[in-house]
Amino acid sequence: MPQIYQLKINHNTCTGCNACVVSCPINFNQLRKHSYLTKENAVILVKNGLATPIYSEEREINCDGCGVCVQTCPQVAIKIICVEEV
Numbered sequence: 364m365p366q367i368y369q370l371k372i373n374h375n376t377c378t379g380c381n382a383c384v385v386s387c388p389i390n391f392n393q394l395r396k397h398s399y400l401t402k403e404n405a406v407i408l409v410k411n412g413l414a415t416p417i418y419s420e421e422r423e424i425n426c427d428g429c430g431v432c433v434q435t436c437p438q439v440a441i442k443i444i445c446v447e448e449v
């Protein structure tokens with residue numbers, strides 16, 4: 364059964380520093396492949412000064428729950444929730 368990982372960002376503590384965005388291995392691979400990150404290929408981006416998870420079931424690649432961004436965030440503002448698809 365496939366698993367979906369949802370990122371929860373604490374908007375009270377997130378500073379929009381972008382560390383999660385640049386540390387994410389999926390974002391890194393997408394950046395290498397396409398030379399840019401957009402809401403179409405990134406799994407997390409900073410929008411309006413706050414980290415924002417991006418998920419779409421239309422895409423082949425979504426957050427895989429690796430936890431790198433959680434470890435990287437200096438504000439400890441990210442949590443991962445694992446949701447089983449039904």
Ligand code: SF4
Binds near residue numbers: 379382409413437438
């Ligand atoms: S690393 Fe943490 S503080 Fe920085 S943008 Fe990401 S969630 Fe916000």
Ligand code: SF4
Binds near residue numbers: 387389433
């Ligand atoms: S959990 Fe891993 S794949 Fe998901 S946004 Fe964070 S660093 Fe990227």
